[in-house]
Amino acid sequence: MANSTLPSDDELIPRLLANDETSYAQIVSAYHGLMVHLARAIVGEAIADEVAQEAWVAVLRALPKFERRSSLKTWILRIVSNTAKSRLRHESRTVSMDESLEESPIVDPARFKPNAHWASPPVMWHADTPDALLASTELRSCISDALSTLPPLQRAAVTLRDMQGLSMEAICKILEVSESNGRVLLHRARSRIQMAIEEHEGQ
Amino acid sequence: MPSCKDITEHSSDYLERNLPWWKRPGYWLHLAMCIHCRRYVDQLKLTIGTISKSPDATPPNISTEEIQAIVEKMKQSTKK
Ligand SMILES: [Zn+2]
Secondary structure, rough: OOOOOOHHHHHHHHHHHHOHHHHHHHHHHHHHHHHHHHHHHHHHHHHHHHHHHHHHHHHHHHHHHOOOOOOOOHHHHHHHHHHHHHHHHHHOOOOOOOOOOOOOOEEEEOHHHHOOOOOOOEEEOOOOOOOHHOOOOOHHHHHHHHHHHHHHHHHHHHHHHHHHHOHHHHHHHHHOOOHHHHHHHHHHHHHHHHHHHHHHHOO | OOHHHHHHOOHHHHHHHOOHHHHHHHHHHHHHHOOHHHHHHHHHHHHHHHHHHHHHOOOOOOOOOHHHHHHHHHHHHHHO
16 A cells, blocks of 8 residues: 555644545545455455445544544544444344354364364475465465455454454454454464365365 | 364464463474474464465555545535
8 A cells, every 4th residue: 555655643633634635635545445455354345345435434523532542544444344344234134243252163173083182184285385375276266265254353354464464453453352352363264264275285 | 281272273373472471382392293283383374474465465456536536525524
């Protein structure tokens, strides 16, 4: 993202509050892509853009009350996450947002012996670098499919951490989860992708 | 010492150096002795690298026209 030209929060916030159009354009150009990316993770491709646009209006409305307990970027992404979550609740009541409370295991329990050591251990993969793995069109689509079937909050966690490179602290604020829940969400998401790669690579 | 299952459950914490200090020696010792878990953790690391380089990892590009349209919407919303 073209973040280099974005002024600091201290400079930016008063200008946004004064409805300065140039600052609007700067902040939209810096963050809108990240916002759509996050919204996609939670609500899916089709309405992500709409959610991000809705979030901007909410950002302007809430800005006078912004208490600076986090960076402006974290705070904006939190508004995106909340907008997306309430959209999701509205559209599909039955979908469970995160499965962290259900005890779904990281690795299929059948792969362990009763003493919790490996019965069917991981096998070598054909490729041993990200680029080599991603060179396979088939594997790329496996990864994409696996990502799209993750529960929304797991997908959001992996998007913010492994794709956008945010800190765990910021991610937990954005998703409004505790530090330990945030870590569980992230690890589950990664493990599911790992299993998808293994199914493809480990034959 | 942790079991193999424990190792798989805390491997992200291990890679991000977020294991509580009292768990670290047991974790290291297990990895030193268990080739399967070493492979598991290596593959997790590779998975993370692959996720971050996958096509899905790039946020969408926003055109100047789109930016302008959003700015217009923001202006409208503050006029109300
Ligand atoms: Zn082991």
